Amino acid sequence: MNHDTYSDDYIRGILNSVKTIAMVGASPVEVRPSYFAFKYLVQRGYDMIPVNPGHIGKSLMGRPFVASLAEIGKPIDMVEIFRSSNHIMPIVEEALKLAPPPKVIWMQLGGRDDEAAAKAEAAGLKVVMNRCPKIEYGRLSSEISWMGVNSRTISAKRAPIPTQGMRLSLNRMSVGGGTTAASDRAAKNKTEQS
Amino acid sequence: MNDRIPGFSTLAVHAGAQPDPTTGARATPIYQTTSFVFNDADHAASLFGLQAFGNIYTRIGNPTNAVLEERVAALEGGTAALAVASGHAAQVIVLQQLLKPGDEFVAARKLYGGSINQFTHAFKSFGWNVVWADTDEPSSFERAVSPRTKAVFIESVANPGGTITDIEAIASVARNAGVPLIVDNTLATPYLIRPIDHGADIVVHSLTKFLGGHGNSLGGIIVDAGTFDWSKGDKYPMLSEPRPEYHGIRIQETFGNFAFAIACRVLGLRDLGPALSPFNAFLILTGIETLPLRMQKHCDNAKAVAEFLAGHPAVAAVSYAGLPGDKYNNLARKYAPKGAGAVFTFNLKGGYQAGVNLVSNLKLFSHLANVGDTRSLVIHPASTTHSQLDDAAKVKAGAGPDVVRLSIGIEDKEDLIADLEQALTA
Numbered sequence: 001m002n003h004d005t006y007s008d009d010y011i012r013g014i015l016n017s018v019k020t021i022a023m024v025g026a027s028p029v030e031v032r033p034s035y036f037a038f039k040y041l042v043q044r045g046y047d048m049i050p051v052n053p054g055h056i057g058k059s060l061m062g063r064p065f066v067a068s069l070a071e072i073g074k075p076i077d078m079v080e081i082f083r084s085s086n087h088i089m090p091i092v093e094e095a096l097k098l099a100p101p102p103k104v105i106w107m108q109l110g111g112r113d114d115e116a117a118a119k120a121e122a123a124g125l126k127v128v129m130n131r132c133p134k135i136e137y138g139r140l141s142s143e144i145s146w147m148g149v150n151s152r153t154i155s156a157k158r159a160p161i162p163t164q165g166m167r168l169s170l171n172r173m174s175v176g177g178g179t180t181a182a183s184d185r186a187a188k189n190k191t192e193q194s
Numbered sequence: 195m196n197d198r199i200p201g202f203s204t205l206a207v208h209a210g211a212q213p214d215p216t217t218g219a220r221a222t223p224i225y226q227t228t229s230f231v232f233n234d235a236d237h238a239a240s241l242f243g244l245q246a247f248g249n250i251y252t253r254i255g256n257p258t259n260a261v262l263e264e265r266v267a268a269l270e271g272g273t274a275a276l277a278v279a280s281g282h283a284a285q286v287i288v289l290q291q292l293l294k295p296g297d298e299f300v301a302a303r304k305l306y307g308g309s310i311n312q313f314t315h316a317f318k319s320f321g322w323n324v325v326w327a328d329t330d331e332p333s334s335f336e337r338a339v340s341p342r343t344k345a346v347f348i349e350s351v352a353n354p355g356g357t358i359t360d361i362e363a364i365a366s367v368a369r370n371a372g373v374p375l376i377v378d379n380t381l382a383t384p385y386l387i388r389p390i391d392h393g394a395d396i397v398v399h400s401l402t403k404f405l406g407g408h409g410n411s412l413g414g415i416i417v418d419a420g421t422f423d424w425s426k427g428d429k430y431p432m433l434s435e436p437r438p439e440y441h442g443i444r445i446q447e448t449f450g451n452f453a454f455a456i457a458c459r460v461l462g463l464r465d466l467g468p469a470l471s472p473f474n475a476f477l478i479l480t481g482i483e484t485l486p487l488r489m490q491k492h493c494d495n496a497k498a499v500a501e502f503l504a505g506h507p508a509v510a511a512v513s514y515a516g517l518p519g520d521k522y523n524n525l526a527r528k529y530a531p532k533g534a535g536a537v538f539t540f541n542l543k544g545g546y547q548a549g550v551n552l553v554s555n556l557k558l559f560s561h562l563a564n565v566g567d568t569r570s571l572v573i574h575p576a577s578t579t580h581s582q583l584d585d586a587a588k589v590k591a592g593a594g595p596d597v598v599r600l601s602i603g604i605e606d607k608e609d610l611i612a613d614l615e616q617a618l619t620a
Contacts, residue, residue, distance in 0.1 A: 031243070036448065039240070039245055146249060146257070148255070148259075148276050148277070149267070150209075150267035151210075154204075154212075156213070158212070158213040158214075175199060175209070186421035186422070186423070
């Protein structure tokens with residue numbers, strides 16, 4: 001499948017179906033993007049598990065860190081990888097050994113490993129690369145519009161007021177693909193150059 | 195891909211807006227408030243730390259302004275936008291993210307006279323040095339680039355003559371230099387030209403002109419194309435380095451392809467302060483809903499008026515890119531096939547005095563220093579907008595002593611032509 005761009009339906013389908021998410025590389029440091037995303041996904045009602053062997057004994061939003069995916073001890077729907085591209089393959093391999101395996105591998109903004117993606121897809125998993133689930137959730141629900149961001153969705157329906165812990169409807173009318181054409185092209189050029 | 199892509203007119207009405215969650219109000223409410231209540235201490239901390247989406251204080255963001263921002267971002271094909279108090283404020287905030295004292299930016303010489311003043315004088319006192327290039331000669335931009343260059347700035351349709359800029363050629367110079375291309379798209383609006391489709395990395399507007407369209411509200415906007423990679427090297431530390439203003443957050447790493455718009459908001463607007471009034475945002479939004487209808491009428495009227503002037507014995511020349519045979523007609527066909535805009539100049543055989551006389555004889559055209567109003571406007575740039583330039587610079591900027599600039603409105607074209615006819619022969 002093409003990983004330069006994703007349809008909104010693909011991303012929406014994933015965010016609407018997963019419930020338990022293990023975040024590999026989650027950080028307790030408040031200015032790290034992983035902390036932002038972890039906190040937001042907790043607030044939107046996902047069952048989040050922080051995975052980071054460097055922070056055993058600590059917890060994130062009241063959820064204790066675990067050292068590896070294998071130690072989670074319950075089925076997880078999605079593994080979100082907050083590591084740079086060269087650390088992705090072993091994490092995907094570890095995820096594929098889980099029983100049952102997760103349904104989705106999601107690589108954070110900046111993270112991309114096409115070989116690891118192909119491996120996960122061959123095992124029947126869905127893969128998202130170089131995207132942030134917080135941004136995508138905020139975009140499809142239009143919550144991100146508070147920041148002047150182009151959600152690339154429109155809706156004539158009255159939405160409820162978002163409150164703490166509330167899941168938002170992601171079923172707005174899509175304006176385009178997962179991102180704008182120009183920024184897609186730029187991302188593709190960057191991948192090809194590196 | 196199954197996603198249907200709505201057309202420009204649908205986006206002009208809907209993008210960014212939805213029924214108000216609290217009241218169900220269908221038109222976008224005017225959130226005329228300075229500040230917003232937090233849910234609790236953690237919510238407040240999350241908002242201040244940029245961790246949560248939401249509102250704090252209208253100098254940083256406002257729900258009415260946010261609708262305007264998303265709408266213009268959607269119309270331009272950008273990832274995000276930031277609305278500010280004026281087009282000038284937009285330019286200050288954009289360059290504040292890109293330049294440090296001692297840095298340079300290359301700008302096209304044909305610009306709005308106010309921008310020429312801002313770049314030459316105000317920015318000089320910040321240590322931001324403008325290097326001028328010939329708008330019609332992309333290779334002159336290449337020659338103007340130095341190791342200190344941080345950006346290239348052009349207008350898509352250039353003031354005052356309504357000339358069309360070869361955006362793609364200059365975008366390629368900027369790309370080779372590793373700097374972003376900033377395009378002021380005020381006179382074209384995204385209805386006529388979408389600069390991002392031609393290689394722009396940042397688009398700025400004076401919303402005061404055709405986007406608002408009714409001459410009733412000042413405003414400016416910055417659109418992030420999401421195309422520029424700010425993380426290469428340390429050339430753009432506002433985007434790539436840990437920011438002490440936010441406890442060490444790196445803006446690009448955190449916000450991805452809309453990082454520039456966020457930097458403009460949280461490092462620019464927050465600290466420099468030129469916020470847009472929500473009431474102005476509301477008026478501009480209402481204007482944008484009819485942008486496609488108005489812009490086509492502006493262009494059709496402008497072409498008819500330009501054709502009339504080109505055949506008039508008192509007129510030496512008409513500079514309108516929509517006329518066949520105009521120097522910029524080929525560029526207009528390429529970049530603005532729906533119409534070449536509604537701002538253009540013409541030269542009077544009678545020189546400076548004929549220009550002054552024409553302006554005073556017109557009855558329907560308003561003599562004022564604005565463009566992009568529903569009403570038709572006229573100005574004599576040499577004695578007004580460009581009066582601070584010396585004579586040689588006036589001619590280079592397309593504002594010589596015999597030049598009159600028109601901004602054609604959406605009245606009946608027969609009435610506009612009749613008014614010009616009587617004023618030229620009076």
